[in-house]
Amino acid sequence: MLDNRKKRILQAIIEEYIQTAEPVSSGMLSKKYDLNFSSATIRNDMAELEYANFLDKPHTSSGRVPSGKGYRYYVNELLKDNNITKEEMQYIKLKLEQKVNEIEDLTKIATSTLSEMTHYTSLAIGGTAISHNIEDIKFVLLGNRVLMAVILTDGGLIKETIIKFNADITEEQVRNINQIFNANLRGKSLAKIDKPMEEYIVSEMSYELQIIKPIIEQINEAILQNDDIYLEGTNRIFEMPEFKSYETARNFLNVIDTKELIKELLNTGQDEGIHISIGDENQYIELKNFSLITFKNIVEGKEMGTIGIIGPTRMDYSKVVSIIKYMLKELNE
Amino acid sequence: MLDNRKKRILQAIIEEYIQTAEPVSSGMLSKKYDLNFSSATIRNDMAELEYANFLDKPHTSSGRVPSGKGYRYYVNELLKDNNITKEEMQYIKLKLEQKVNEIEDLTKIATSTLSEMTHYTSLAIGGTAISHNIEDIKFVLLGNRVLMAVILTDGGLIKETIIKFNADITEEQVRNINQIFNANLRGKSLAKIDKPMEEYIVSEMSYELQIIKPIIEQINEAILQNDDIYLEGTNRIFEMPEFKSYETARNFLNVIDTKELIKELLNTGQDEGIHISIGDENQYIELKNFSLITFKNIVEGKEMGTIGIIGPTRMDYSKVVSIIKYMLKELNE
DNA sequence: CGTTAGCAGTCAGATGACAAGAGTGCTAAA
């Protein structure tokens, strides 16, 4: 589709633009990159690349800027994903090997490390427990009317939730509940805790509905809940020249400040692997000047959370993807 | 110290400046506010107010702008703290009456409500449990080597923490630990869980140190821990004209993005009541263009968290203080 | 036929001059 020289030129333009954020000129390319063609030749190719919509031109007499299509081609065809140094690898390893008590802490560390290394804003959300199996479930009575349920999953997630009752609960009842739930649920998928389960316990075990119902409801909520959003490096945005403009910076902050939007961005169904969404490709217009790179941290089929990087379309895809790939590998241990 | 007319003029200037963010001129004052003096008279007073450092002048031929000292005088002497409408009161009531499972959720709601109503960025940190007494403490074994401690305080705080062991723990041991801790600690202040307590349990009750030590350590950490920072309305900053300047906006974001700084700001020892820190008064130079209004939510002597508002020095102190006062009253129920 | 030198044309951005407008400070009179 594109001949070799055009590919090289496109690549050079994109990489140059990623670095400088300035429109790239033909003269610059022929000098700085050793393409061994005169600026005139490059100019001809640039004109064709522009005609084919890989490049844009801010105005008649300016250099070229990559278009969305250009970035997409670059990401799909030209991207090197081993753009990572030994030092960077070691640093990631070091960070991820910290002792943590809960999986969520690991997600937090990964998020901040990612932002630190890429210099972009990173965001993450904890995983729901829906894909996990129950390893242990315990109920604890706190005071007389407050019950806490603690669920340990085989993925190592710990979800706790509080259930409040209108009447006193006895220790005896707690023991019963503990026994019923463990007998029925241990080893089972958390997706199993639902209405039929509630009915089963109430009818088969003839246990009071007004106790079981709120428990099941709360546990279900806790399993599906992933409201904890981690955001790291919001201020990084100011390191990029394109955000010197008040409007773009404001726009960015508006996106970042809308928790529901972030939640949606990260939760939107995506399977394993790294997902890249460039400019216009994003499903929200607010993000049309941004690129989003996200990945689910899935360990042995169990979802642990979703992490993402958000930055200008002029993002250093190569660096970010390389770092994420390595990080994913490390997270699997 | 200041005669009546000067006070009125100072107040008018500050209130006008808070609204418009533009230097205030003598002509404007004599027209818009019914001071019944000519602009020349007002001009004379303004010159004196400037000489006494209550006002600044951006340049020779411009209107006046309040100085730090001016704001401080305004806040101390001229501020009306009942600047709140019935609708606003109702709205606060409505928000705070939502059913919540944990105190932290209440702090979260208060924070977002505050930001929403004042149009400034609000921030908060959960309280440590140090000022609380233990109402109940429970240990739950999750798997074989993971113990979870759940502490319920008389203030209604629930703190949970995870303790990992290198060797298996038996259910028998858990029962023992439960009994020992409840026997020794129920009703006592959480500040009591420390080294001496550890030694006491180990020597008097002759219980193994390698089990008790990590438990006490972790519990202590959990009591003192208040890492959860809530931030609401970061993007509000862009609603203020003074932050159209790239530098100030960037500066603001840098502050907001530094979790340690926020933690410090909110945790810095302050007793009951509303604390106002204006511009230069802030102990961090990064904040010299900002004002910070903070208050601890203390219910019956028990700390529940600290909430704050951060905005330009040109902040609507009257509105913010009025809202906070009412909110504090409501939070005490 | 692909490549290149050379040149005219285009446009953004910087610079400086200039006028308008908003305020002040000061003086003299009420």
Add this chain to the structure above:
DNA sequence: TTTAGCACTCTTGTCATCTGACTGCTAACG
């Protein structure tokens, strides 16, 4: 003590001009 009036100051916006960085095109070259 207050006020009208006027000269002076400084910011802001506008406009014209200039410079430099590119491109596109044409004609020549290997």
